Amino acid sequence: MEDKPAKKMFIQIVKQLHDLIAEQNIQEGQKLPSERMLSEQLQVGRSSVREALRSLELLGLIETRHGGGTYLASMQHHQFVEIVGSFILQDEKSIADVHATREMHEKEAIRIICQSDNLRALPIWQSFFVMVELGQELKREDILRECIIVSGNRLALKIWLQLLSFSNNLSANEITEEEKMELKILLASLQMGYLHEAIDSYEKWMVIIKE
Amino acid sequence: MEDKPAKKMFIQIVKQLHDLIAEQNIQEGQKLPSERMLSEQLQVGRSSVREALRSLELLGLIETRHGGGTYLASMQHHQFVEIVGSFILQDEKSIADVHATREMHEKEAIRIICQSDNLRALPIWQSFFVMVELGQELKREDILRECIIVSGNRLALKIWLQLLSFSNNLSANEITEEEKMELKILLASLQMGYLHEAIDSYEKWMVIIKE
DNA sequence: TTTAGTAACTGGTCTGACCACTTTTGTTGA
């Protein structure tokens, strides 16, 4: 690709770190090179390396131990990646389980939003409503992702993202008129806080998708 | 021990930035104080301020213009408060997330059981009921595990078992009389298929446990 | 062999310097 005029340095470093981790096959919980070493290897100042590392740390991708080094995060959350990953590749029942679990997450997020005046009032729902109405480009998972993000459970988000990658038939086909109708009911119910109606239309929506 | 006064500086700064934005009511797209000014105001080095700012930039919460200043990102969806809040509280929030996710699995299992005549009719529920009544040795997670196993989602079971290992305060103390009462209501509702009552008593049960 | 102490390493923070770019200011010329 054409090298763009020197994008953000620390973003570049984040990418290089990513490559380095892949090349050297550094696993979860394993140690990364020291800041000074990275600074030398990547030919940048140590403070730039640190800015990149701090970003990754805030994202929970690495752990740092004062005096001990920097490690690829091996926390709870990341174990679920393995769980879901190793779980698949079995029978049809497994796939059904993935779907069921994903839908459980989505419904739970909808419940949380419905029961919170603040979350219900977010302008994003109206935006989605309008987008559906105008027939604008909109992926199903965008709405659901937003629901889960807003619901505030980061662990649930991580699990859901994993589940999503194993049920990629979600945005396969076009959004039909029937689906639009159900989606609008869902979004409207969400904003009004009508929990029962929201869950109801969500379930109908899923039925429509699976046809 | 549990005291952790020495939190990450750059996380502290992120918090202070968050407060500052709230105090001065800085809106989307508006300018933040310069790095040097923040450094002086917060009484920390400029490099520390930058580490915090770079973190927020990677999250897309702020925009930086070389020579022009730092601005609050104009984001339609994600509210600054929501995201920062969920990333800041890391430790405590993570634990809360684990609990919330575990409870989501348990409630879902209860729902599934309630809505299936076959599952409702399993003799195990009556056995649990009797055990509670007689005050026999019985761990809380035994009941919940059974619920999830019976619900038939093996993936959910795997996830739940993992979650359980991170919230081992479940069987900490003795089962009180109050708790026994609620548990019996739960088990009775389960057998009768009273979904609403079952979920209700489950939630009350959780409240009792957390006291 | 075990242990205690020290040296080397590593992250955490600050300072000061310089560069590149943008914004503001001030001056000049029409």
Next chain:
DNA sequence: TCAACAAAAGTGGTCAGACCAGTTACTAAA
């Protein structure tokens, strides 16, 4: 008076070096 230009000030971007505070590894003494 006002427009255009140039200088100055402000701001982010990056680096080097210094020092502190922990951790790890190694070595020498018991």
